[in-house]
Amino acid sequence: MSRPMYDEMHASPDEVRAHYLNYARWLAQQTPEVMASRREEAEMIFRRVGITFAVYGAKDEDGAGTERLIPFDLIPRIIPAHEWTRMEEGLVQRVTALNRFIHDVYHDQEIIKAGIVPADQIFQNAQFRPEMMGVEVPQQIYSHIAGIDIVRAPVPGNGGQAEYYVLEDNLRVPSGVSYMLEDRKMMMRLFPELFTENRVAPVAHYPDLLLETLRSVSPATTAEPTVVVLTPGMYNSAYFEHAFLAQQMGVELVEGQDLFVKDNFVYMRTTQGPRRVDVIYRRVDDDFLDPLVFRPTSTLGCAGLLGVYRSGNVTICNAVGTGVADDKSIYPYVPKMIEFYLGQKPILSNVPTFMGRDPEDLKYILANLKDLVVKEVHGAGGYGMLVGPASTAAEIEEFRQAVIAKPDGYIAQPTLSLSTCPTYVNSGIAPRHIDLRPFVLSGKDVQMVPGGLTRVALKEGSLVVNSSQGGGTKDTWILEN
Numbered sequence: 001m002s003r004p005m006y007d008e009m010h011a012s013p014d015e016v017r018a019h020y021l022n023y024a025r026w027l028a029q030q031t032p033e034v035m036a037s038r039r040e041e042a043e044m045i046f047r048r049v050g051i052t053f054a055v056y057g058a059k060d061e062d063g064a065g066t067e068r069l070i071p072f073d074l075i076p077r078i079i080p081a082h083e084w085t086r087m088e089e090g091l092v093q094r095v096t097a098l099n100r101f102i103h104d105v106y107h108d109q110e111i112i113k114a115g116i117v118p119a120d121q122i123f124q125n126a127q128f129r130p131e132m133m134g135v136e137v138p139q140q141i142y143s144h145i146a147g148i149d150i151v152r153a154p155v156p157g158n159g160g161q162a163e164y165y166v167l168e169d170n171l172r173v174p175s176g177v178s179y180m181l182e183d184r185k186m187m188m189r190l191f192p193e194l195f196t197e198n199r200v201a202p203v204a205h206y207p208d209l210l211l212e213t214l215r216s217v218s219p220a221t222t223a224e225p226t227v228v229v230l231t232p233g234m235y236n237s238a239y240f241e242h243a244f245l246a247q248q249m250g251v252e253l254v255e256g257q258d259l260f261v262k263d264n265f266v267y268m269r270t271t272q273g274p275r276r277v278d279v280i281y282r283r284v285d286d287d288f289l290d291p292l293v294f295r296p297t298s299t300l301g302c303a304g305l306l307g308v309y310r311s312g313n314v315t316i317c318n319a320v321g322t323g324v325a326d327d328k329s330i331y332p333y334v335p336k337m338i339e340f341y342l343g344q345k346p347i348l349s350n351v352p353t354f355m356g357r358d359p360e361d362l363k364y365i366l367a368n369l370k371d372l373v374v375k376e377v378h379g380a381g382g383y384g385m386l387v388g389p390a391s392t393a394a395e396i397e398e399f400r401q402a403v404i405a406k407p408d409g410y411i412a413q414p415t416l417s418l419s420t421c422p423t424y425v426n427s428g429i430a431p432r433h434i435d436l437r438p439f440v441l442s443g444k445d446v447q448m449v450p451g452g453l454t455r456v457a458l459k460e461g462s463l464v465v466n467s468s469q470g471g472g473t474k475d476t477w478i479l480e481n
Contacts, residue, residue, distance in 0.1 A: 006154050006162035006419040007431055008077060019080040019479055022198055027075070035074060035424060038190045042072050045189075051182055051240055071472030072183060074190070074424050077434060077454040084201075084450055084478045087150065087164060087438070090347030091448065093338060095146050095440045098169060100341040102142040102325050106132045111340055117333050121357075125330070126378055127172075127323030129286060131293060135310050138217040139444070142319035143326075145210070145281075146440040147174025150348070150452075153416040162419055165351045167435065169334065171326040172318055173283050176453040176473075177439050178241035181206060181248075183475040184451075199480040201450035206439070207248035210281075213443035214249075217315050218278040225278035227251045228268060230259075232284050232300045242283050256284070261304030266314045279315045280305075286320050328411050329355065329377040352414060356407035365403060365412040369396050372412040373463075374403065387463060389415050418463055421474065423456055433457045435465050436476065450478035 009020045016024040046069050079087075104111050105122055112119050122128055147170040154162045184203050188195055211227065218225035231242035233255055246253035258268050259277065267274040287294045289301040308314045324330065332353040335346045354361035354372075365372060369388050376384035386399040403410050420431035438452035454474040455465035465471040 005417055005431070006152060008152075008419055008421040008434070010422075019078050023076070023078060023194070026194060026197065032428070039074055039424060042074070042186050042190060043069060045186065046072060046182070049182070051179070070179060071458060072186060073456055073472050073474045074187075075422050075429070076187065076475040076477045077421050077436070078477045078479060080479050081481045083164075086347065088448065088450075090164075090166075091148055091438055091440050092446045093342065093344060093347050094148065094166065094169070094334065095143065095442055096446060097338040097341045098146070098171060098325050098334065099140065099142055099442060101337045102171075102319070102322055103137075103140045104341075105324055106135060106321060111337065114340065116336050116340055117330070121329060121333075122324060125324050125327055127286070127321070127327055129321035129324070131306060131310075132319070132321035136312065137319050138219060138315055141217060141442050142322045143171035144213055144217060144317040144319075144442050145174060146171050146442070147176060147437045147453075148440060150436045150438065151351075151416060152419040164348060165416070166334075166348050167351055168328070169326045169331060170437070172323045173285065174437070174439070175238040175241055175283075176437055176455075177206060178244040179473050180439070180451060180453040180476065181244075183453075183473055187475045198477065201478040201480050203449040203451045206449045207245060209441055209447055209449065210245065211249040211251070213441040213447075214279045214281055214315075214317055216443035217317065219312050219315055222278070226268075226275060227279040227281065228254045228259075228277050230254055230256070230280050230282040230284055230301075232288070236283070238283065245281075256288075256299060256301045259302040259305070261302060261308055264308055264311055264313055266302065266305060266308050277314060279317060281317050286323065289316070289320065327377055328375055329357070329408070332411070351416060354412045356403055356410040356412070361412075362403075362407050365410070366400060368412075369400055369403075371415060373415050374399060374410055374412045377409055377411060387415065390461070390463070415463070418457075418465075421454075421456065423458070423472075423474075425458065425460075430460070432460070433463050433465065434474070450480075451476040 009017060011017050051069065101111065111117050112122065148166055149168040150164050151167050152162045152164050180203060214227045215225050228251055229242055229246040231239060231253055243253055252268060254268055260267055266277045268277050284300050288298040290303060290306040291298045291301060292303050293306045309316050332350065332355060335350055338344055338346045354365050356362050356365060365374065372388045374386040388396060418433040418435060421434045422429050423432040434454050434456045436452050436454050438448055440446065440448050454476045456472045456474055457463060457465045458470060458472050
């Protein structure tokens, strides 16, 4: 049975949506040869700049790890101003509630006492960090940089209308913002005329907002706090982004070996001698941050860092223990969090979610595996999941056994028909499924640039947009009124 589709550009095969009219007229005038040459130019520039993504587990013929370009699509995803305004309100609301939840988890635990989130969902969560109990963090903000994955899908029985849904909250070390910025630069370079003909809201000031956010949560009294970006190193899949953001903000990119603790402060080694560090924008997972507390074999962090952090002499962004709120088993409770902490109805809806830990939900999941998307609660990047309608009977049966063996390790959702957007593929222009990851910054204020990273599933019919699974990216235009 085919599912209804919502196309971002076309209301019907013969009708272009109003916010795409200008672009559609321009596109109709471009020859296939011009578009093909622009595509080649983009690939050449991205390769020269080194905008690559390391693919874990993939090896070339010499057995070395492989890096590849994330494919860039020439056709933008366009969102009208009124839709973005509403989405932005929903994102601010959601991230505010999630930060309140994380603070509550590590302090008074009111939401557990109220019976809204079961205690074992938190205390048995692999991302819960007992070391953070009672720790005060600046302005009670835990997720300073959040990447919220949003999809648009038709609402059943609503005459082809579609709604935005939050698919996932990424609150630990969300990546992808460098691709958002580089995609925009590329579009402006290849098609400058489009930006004189369309009022596209800018995104280039994101690094300024990020630096402002990081400085605003500094524990230091200095007017010029020292901010660093902590990377696991050049072999990390997102290393390009770490280096890019440090360079764009004008701050140092450091590895664990560049930092040391003395007299309960963190310092970095420089050619001019030690320099005190006030804020660490870390792109290293909790487990690797401090070998004295977490994984003793880690060389990616700094010994003693957590002690300095707990005493309030350095700010770590995002906070240690933030992952307790972006686990897929916590996701179903976010609408209730919004009502509990803010006294408001959620502006953005969750995707309906069935929890394997609930006996009734488990029965439903096992009876409908062929129609559902089933995800490991700790899975990421498109791994550890079953897309029922696209799976073989053998794959479904294998997943059934995994769910039966560990039901609380899985959630399931209906297979949403993600909206499509025209995309330049080898055969020409064709619809491909997309999602959107806006980046929400929480410091003194909650703010974001108008836009985000649009990811596109390049395989025909595929719903998996992750770059690690062969997805590409598009520039995202928010049209100003």
